[in-house]
Amino acid sequence: MLRNAPRTGPAGDLTSPAGTGASKHVGKRAFSTSPGARVPFRDRLRRDWQLLLMTLPAIGLLIVFHYVPLLGNVIAFQDYSPYVGIADSPWVGMSNFQWLLLDDGFWDATLNTLSITAFQLVFYFPVPIALAILLDSVVRPRLRVFIQGIVYMPHFFSWVLVVTLFQQMFGGAGLLSQILRDHGHSGFDIMTDPDTFILLVTAETVWKDAGWGAIVFLAALAAIDQNLYEAAAVDGASRWRRMWHVTLPGLRPVIVLLLILRLGEALNVGFEQFFLQRDAVGRDAAEVLDTFVYWRTLLTGEWSYGAAAGLVKGVAGLILIVIANKVAHRFGEQGIYKRS
Amino acid sequence: MNRPPGATTTRRGFLGLVGLSAAMAAGGGLLGACSTPSGPRPGSGGATAAAAEKLTSLAPAYTPFPGVRPDIPGIVSDLPGIPGVGGGFTTYPTSPVPALTRKAGRGGSYKAMTPLWGPVPPGLADNSYFQAANADIGATVEFQITDGTVYVDKAIARLASGDIPDIMVIPSWEIEKMADFNQAVDKAFEDLTPYLQGDKVTPYPLLANLPTAAWEWSVWNGRLMAVPFPTEPFPFALLYRKDLFERNGWNTAPKNADELYRLGKEITDPKGKRWAFGDIHEMVWTIFRIPQEWRYEGGRLVHKYETPEYEQMLEFMRRLFAEELIHPSVVSSKGANEKDLIGGGQITVYRDGLGGWKELLQQHRGKNPDFALDAFPVFAHDGGKPLMYHNNAAGIFTFVKKGTPKEKVEEILSILNWCAAPYGTKEYELSNFGVEGKHFTRDDKNVPQLNDLGRKEVAPTYLFLGGRPIFVDWVAYPDAVKANMEWQQATFPHVEKTPFDGIRIQRPSRFSGLQVPTEDKFTDIMRGRRPVSDVKQIVAEWRRDGGDEARDFYMKILRDNGRA
Numbered sequence: 001m002l003r004n005a006p007r008t009g010p011a012g013d014l015t016s017p018a019g020t021g022a023s024k025h026v027g028k029r030a031f032s033t034s035p036g037a038r039v040p041f042r043d044r045l046r047r048d049w050q051l052l053l054m055t056l057p058a059i060g061l062l063i064v065f066h067y068v069p070l071l072g073n074v075i076a077f078q079d080y081s082p083y084v085g086i087a088d089s090p091w092v093g094m095s096n097f098q099w100l101l102l103d104d105g106f107w108d109a110t111l112n113t114l115s116i117t118a119f120q121l122v123f124y125f126p127v128p129i130a131l132a133i134l135l136d137s138v139v140r141p142r143l144r145v146f147i148q149g150i151v152y153m154p155h156f157f158s159w160v161l162v163v164t165l166f167q168q169m170f171g172g173a174g175l176l177s178q179i180l181r182d183h184g185h186s187g188f189d190i191m192t193d194p195d196t197f198i199l200l201v202t203a204e205t206v207w208k209d210a211g212w213g214a215i216v217f218l219a220a221l222a223a224i225d226q227n228l229y230e231a232a233a234v235d236g237a238s239r240w241r242r243m244w245h246v247t248l249p250g251l252r253p254v255i256v257l258l259l260i261l262r263l264g265e266a267l268n269v270g271f272e273q274f275f276l277q278r279d280a281v282g283r284d285a286a287e288v289l290d291t292f293v294y295w296r297t298l299l300t301g302e303w304s305y306g307a308a309a310g311l312v313k314g315v316a317g318l319i320l321i322v323i324a325n326k327v328a329h330r331f332g333e334q335g336i337y338k339r340s
Numbered sequence: 341m342n343r344p345p346g347a348t349t350t351r352r353g354f355l356g357l358v359g360l361s362a363a364m365a366a367g368g369g370l371l372g373a374c375s376t377p378s379g380p381r382p383g384s385g386g387a388t389a390a391a392a393e394k395l396t397s398l399a400p401a402y403t404p405f406p407g408v409r410p411d412i413p414g415i416v417s418d419l420p421g422i423p424g425v426g427g428g429f430t431t432y433p434t435s436p437v438p439a440l441t442r443k444a445g446r447g448g449s450y451k452a453m454t455p456l457w458g459p460v461p462p463g464l465a466d467n468s469y470f471q472a473a474n475a476d477i478g479a480t481v482e483f484q485i486t487d488g489t490v491y492v493d494k495a496i497a498r499l500a501s502g503d504i505p506d507i508m509v510i511p512s513w514e515i516e517k518m519a520d521f522n523q524a525v526d527k528a529f530e531d532l533t534p535y536l537q538g539d540k541v542t543p544y545p546l547l548a549n550l551p552t553a554a555w556e557w558s559v560w561n562g563r564l565m566a567v568p569f570p571t572e573p574f575p576f577a578l579l580y581r582k583d584l585f586e587r588n589g590w591n592t593a594p595k596n597a598d599e600l601y602r603l604g605k606e607i608t609d610p611k612g613k614r615w616a617f618g619d620i621h622e623m624v625w626t627i628f629r630i631p632q633e634w635r636y637e638g639g640r641l642v643h644k645y646e647t648p649e650y651e652q653m654l655e656f657m658r659r660l661f662a663e664e665l666i667h668p669s670v671v672s673s674k675g676a677n678e679k680d681l682i683g684g685g686q687i688t689v690y691r692d693g694l695g696g697w698k699e700l701l702q703q704h705r706g707k708n709p710d711f712a713l714d715a716f717p718v719f720a721h722d723g724g725k726p727l728m729y730h731n732n733a734a735g736i737f738t739f740v741k742k743g744t745p746k747e748k749v750e751e752i753l754s755i756l757n758w759c760a761a762p763y764g765t766k767e768y769e770l771s772n773f774g775v776e777g778k779h780f781t782r783d784d785k786n787v788p789q790l791n792d793l794g795r796k797e798v799a800p801t802y803l804f805l806g807g808r809p810i811f812v813d814w815v816a817y818p819d820a821v822k823a824n825m826e827w828q829q830a831t832f833p834h835v836e837k838t839p840f841d842g843i844r845i846q847r848p849s850r851f852s853g854l855q856v857p858t859e860d861k862f863t864d865i866m867r868g869r870r871p872v873s874d875v876k877q878i879v880a881e882w883r884r885d886g887g888d889e890a891r892d893f894y895m896k897i898l899r900d901n902g903r904a
Contacts, residue, residue, distance in 0.1 A: 082500035083524035105857060172668020173613065173686070181611050191672035194869060280672040282869050283860035300853040301518050 076307035089304075096308035106309065108284070109292035110267070116288065117266045119198050120205060125262065127206050128213030129255065133247060135214060136221045151211025159272035162208050166200070167191055191277070194285035201273060216258065217251060224250035256333045264321035267313045289313055389897040390559055390844040398533060398564045399555035400541030403548040408433050408764030410811055412825040415832050420842030421553050423573045423733045425832055426810040428825040429763060430818035432787045439546060439765040444758035445479025448751045452481050452507035453498070454804045455488035461799040469774040469797040476770055477758050479751060481507075483801045492517055499524045504741045507752060509804050511736045512557070516852065525560045529739040530749055533564040544753055546760040549809060553733035559844055567756050568734035569807030572694060574831065575731050577715040578623045579697060580689045581682060582823075585714075590688075592714065597627055597656055597721035604665035607688050615667040618678040618690030621657060621866075628653040629720055629727045634894060636839040639904065641891050645858065645882055651875050652721065657866040671867075679703065683711075694824060698814045705817070713820065715827045718834055728834045738806050756806035763811050771802035787815050840894070843901055851890045858882045 045052075076096055078089040100106050131151065138144040154162065169175050170190050177187030190196055228246045237245065271290040278286040289309070297306030321336070328335035410427025417424030464470045464482050474480050484505055486494045492514040498504060499518075508529070515521050534540070536555075541548045547567065554568040585592050590607060594600040604616035628649045635642045644650055660666055667687045670678060679696065681687045683704045697713050704711040718726040740752050761767035769788065773780040779794035790798060812821050812828075861878045864870040879887075898904035 081520040081523060082496055083520055083527055085500070167669055167672060171672050172664070173610075173615070174668075177610075177668070178613065187610060187668075189668055189672065191668070192867070277672070279863065282864045282867065283857070284864070284869075295856050296853060299517060299856070301520070302853070 073307055073311055075304050076311045078304055080304040080307075082303065092304075096304050097312065099305065100308050100312065103296075105287070105292055105296060106289075109287045109289045112285070113267055113269055113288045116198060116201065116269050117262075120202050120269070121259075121262065123202050124205050124210070125259070127210045129217050129251065131210055132214040132217030132221060133243065135218060148211070151214070153211070154208045155212035157208065159208075159270075159276060162204055163273065163276045166204055192280045194281040197277070197281045197285040201269075201277070204273065216254060220251050220254040221247065253334055256328050256331075257336055260321060260324040260328060260336050263324045264317045266320055267316055389846075389900070390562065391901050394562065395556035395559050395842070395844055396552065398537055398559055398562075399552045400536045400544075400548055400550075400564075401538050402550075402552050403541075403545065405439070405546060405549035405762060407437075407439065407762050412812075412822065414811075414825075415829060417551075417553065417573070419730075419835065419837060421556060421733055421844075422730045422835060422841060423551060423553055423571055423810075425573060425825075425828045426812065428812040428821045429815055430821050432782075432785065432815045433764045434786060436764055436766045436769050439761040439767050440758060443478030444754045445477045446747075446751050446754075447479060448748060449480040450482070450506040450752060450755070451484055452509070452801075452805060453484045453486060453495075453505040454509045454801055455491040455511065456485045456799060456801070457488040458799065460485050460487075461797050461801075467797045468793070469779055470801075472775050472778075473770055473802060476767070477755055479755055481755060481802070481805075485799070485801065499528050502528070504528050506741050506744065506748075507756075507805060508739045508741070509736060510739065512732065512734065515737070516847070522561060522846070525565055525739075528742055529565055530742050530744055531563045531565065532558075532567070532740065532749075532753070535749060535753055536564055543750075544757040544760075546757045546762070546808070547753070547806070549762065550760065550807060551733065551809065553842075554807070555734075556842070557732055557734035557844060558737055566737035566739045567753075567760075567806040569736035569738070569804070570810055571731045571733060571735040572810050572828075573730050573835065574694060574828065575729055576622060576691050576693050577827065577831075578620060578689060579682075579692050579700075579713050579715050581685065582712040582714040583710045584685060584688055593717050593719075595719050596723040597624075600627070601656070601659065601665075603689075604660060605663070608663075608665045610664070613686055615665065615687050616689055617660065617666045618670050618681060618687040619666075620660075620689060620691045623691040624653055624657055626727050626729055627719065627721050628656070629724075632729045632836055632838055634839055636898065636904070641839070641894055641898070643882075643887060643891065645862075645879050645887075649721075651872065654862060654865050654875065655872055656721070658868055658872065661867055689716075694812075694828075697820060697824060698817070701814070701817050701820055714823050717827070718831050726834045727836050728831050730835045734807070736804060736807065738804075759802045759805040760808045762808045763813050768808070772798075774798045785815065839898060839903060843897060845894075845897060848890070848893065851886055851893075854882065854886050854890075857885075 039047075072086070075086060075089065077091060077093060078086070079092050080086065080089040135144060135148060135151075138147065157165075167174060171177065172187055172189035172191070174191075177189065181187050190200060193200075224246065228250075229242055232242045232246055267289055269288050269290070271288075271294065274286050274288050274291050275294065278291060280286075293306050293309045297303070297309065325335040325337065329338065408429075411430045412428035414427040415425040461467055461469070464474075464480075470481075470483070488511075491511065495508075495510055495514060496518060498508075518524065536544070536547065550568060551570055554570040555564065558564055558566040558568045580592070582592070584590075588607075591599060591603050594603055607614065607616035625644075630644045630647060630649045630653060631642075633644060635644070635647065661671065667681055669681065670687070678687065678690050678692070679700055682690055683700060694715075697715075700713060701711070718728050720726045738756060740749055744752070758767055759771060761771070769776075773788040773790060774794050774797065776782070776788070779798055780788040780790050783789050812824050814821050814824075858878065858881070861870070861874070861881075865872055865874060865878075895904060
């Protein structure tokens with residue numbers, strides 16, 4: 001649900017960075033965001049009804065596919081059997097959660113997940129930003145579109161394909177090893193080394209998703225007022241100065257927005273990538289929460305236990321989002337939402 | 341830890357609170373605020389056992405069908421619960437005869453849910469193959485085909501919602517994932533005991549032709565609930581590239597673990613992009629004579645993890661990994677396609693089911709006429725008496741919807757009787773290849789070959805309804821049929837007799853769930869990520885987390901059956 005936020009959320013954020021002083025989009029909606037001046041509900045309805053009507057299909061989808069299924073989470077408090085049904089499955093209170101917190105495997109997986117998230121926050125998160133700035137500086141439009149096409153493409157590959165490609169390049173029987181062997185060196189195999197696994201998965205993620213992630217930043221870059229650059233240049237600012245004082249502040253709202261969303265997903269690092277490589281490096285390195293849930297609950301039909309694990313994950317994510325949003329407000333940013 | 345006596349084989353008794361104190365001790369500091377969970381430990385459901393004699397009395401009386409005889413005879417199993425070796429056919433019969441003299445159906449119309457691992461054919465209205473088969477049956481079977489890889493999700497959803505098709509096929513490996521299937525089976529499906537038990541099977545002669553052991557696996561809660569799909573006895577073998585072995589003069593019959601290792605050393609040549617082994621791990625278990633699950637000795641059950649042989653096996657595998665005799669892609673990826681690797685000669689030995697043998701021939705013989713496979717004769721690590729595992733006697737089950745009126749159940753069983761027609765009959769040919777001239781033509785060896793329409797419309801559908809005796813019928817590859825049959829006949833005497841043969845046990849899901857975390861740790865040892873000396877600790881953890889409780893559960897089964 002939260003994942004959809006960048007798409008269904010305030011789209012204006014992406015093009016008109018609030019809080020940066022760019023105020024060209026202040027139109028007739030301005031008075032709704034200025035605090036203090038409250039407009040009666042009926043007037044707002046009369047003014048906005050077309051907009052509300054347009055959101056109805058999206059709200060319908062949300063209700064049917066997100067909010068209604070959400071109710072199914074009650075099975076986390078039951079000893080649920082699908083053949084008996086929710087109505088007749090016995091209630092067990094917090095028991096599933098207690099078992100979960102006593103489960104060593106759960107804590108190991110949580111720790112792995114958090115370390116991978118933290119690592120990727122430092123070594124993956126900035127990559128799309130850098131890539132976007134780099135792409136933005138390519139002047140010839142044809143070349144730019146060409147490069148963009150190439151860096152987007154891996155996003156559409158499945159993880160099986162990505163892992164296989166890495167395997168074919170860097171595995172023990174891969175291209176690199178084979179070239180080394182042909183020249184009298186011994187081969188190497190980074191695909192099975194648990195110590196460098198975190199680097200490997202981050203490298204895979206960068207290759208697969210950095211280009212895709214850059215799209216949002218490119219859109220934000222396009223919205224930066226070109227006059228600012230000219231003014232800065234006239235004032236004698238160098239390339240670096242302009243980036244520091246114009247580009248990055250222009251991107252800041254988007255960066256903060258995505259950072260908050262990423263924090264909310266801190267316990268989500270994906271399933272397939274780790275599932276596929278788990279045997280190669282062992283459980284200690286590759287067990288994350290999603291694979292834990294799969295092995296320990298889905299595979300053995302323990303739906304209630306799985307629902308409990310999922311709920312814990314969701315609540316933790318929500319708390320992180322709320323905190324991060326608060327912090328963003330502290331720093332004068334819009335964040336992902338704001339009470340008006 | 342007080343448990344009511346005899347509670348271990350009930351649904352909620354298993355593993356009630358085992359490991360709690362240990363886990364509390366481990367996590368106690370961190371989770372001091374946590375009280376003892378009041379509910380059952382997740383994963384305690386599903387455990388049952390049914391006695392051997394009871395099972396036999398429920399099964400239909402076995403009457404062999406007098407059809408075509410295999411060129412190479414099989415072996416009739418006299419081991420309880422263990423399937424025998426089906427015969428082998430090296431030629432296709434010139435004129436298949438009808439197995440049934442009357443129409444199977446009475447004009448009824450039924451929906452059947454089946455899995456399919458492959459492209460879905462056109463539906464009944466646009467599929468002349470379905471129409472032809474239904475016309476021969478004399479009833480309308482409409483298939484609801486579901487992708488086999490996600491079958492369990494669909495099956496659970498339908499069972500849970502109560503939206504059950506008239507005929508429903510569920511593979512045994514999916515049933516193992518359904519924790520409360522014992523409950524589901526009674527709610528969803530019709531009890532077939534009154535229709536099939538003992539001599540009642542007489543109206544369905546082709547169902548009476550299915551082996552008794554397979555029927556015994558179709559029993560849930562003391563009732564015959566399904567028509568079984570019989571299996572072959574051996575789960576896997578060590579297959580090798582016979583053509584490459586002969587060309588290079590490699591040892592095609594290693595006699596002990598050391599010879600296998602030396603073979604690996606000789607074959608592996610990373611510079612030439614050739615590694616000796618693919619995934620051979622599970623076959624190495626048998627080489628080290630590790631019990632399939634439990635060994636009963638001195639009045640005590642010993643689990644395979646606890647045997648000294650298991651540790652020896654780990655050391656052996658560790659050496660293969662350390663010296664890089666296993667293909668790196670197999671080592672590093674779940675998705676490694678071993679069939680491609682062995683086809684391309686990048687690996688020369690790997691473990692696969694005997695069915696994989698045929699698939700490989702189909703894939704590679706066309707491009708490479710020399711391509712040949714064989715299986716290593718079974719051997720033991722010390723050169724002593726070999727040991728081999730066996731499959732359960734049924735792999736897939738066909739159920740009938742609960743509440744179906746008597747005459748409809750009889751018609752459905754009659755349709756399943758049609759589907760059970762064995763190799764060499766007209767019905768078998770129709771359900772496997774469609775109509776001659778329309779969906780297939782015969783090649784110079786008389787073997788039916790699908791044409792374009794056949795490839796589009798014919799799919800394994802009737803094949804999954806019920807089952808039929810298994811034969812090695814790869815008539816296109818008579819050399820492989822001979823080699824396969826020789827291997828099966830030589831191996832059958834070495835099938836391990838386990839303490840539980842013939843008893844229908846449904847493993848408690850928690851015990852199944854224990855397998856992956858435990859074997860992960862053993863994998864760490866094999867891959868050299870943990871020292872071999874950790875085995876004792878891993879076994880201790882396994883015992884603590886449910887292994888000992890499982891032992892009690894299994895001991896009780898032995899006692900209940902008078903075997904301990």
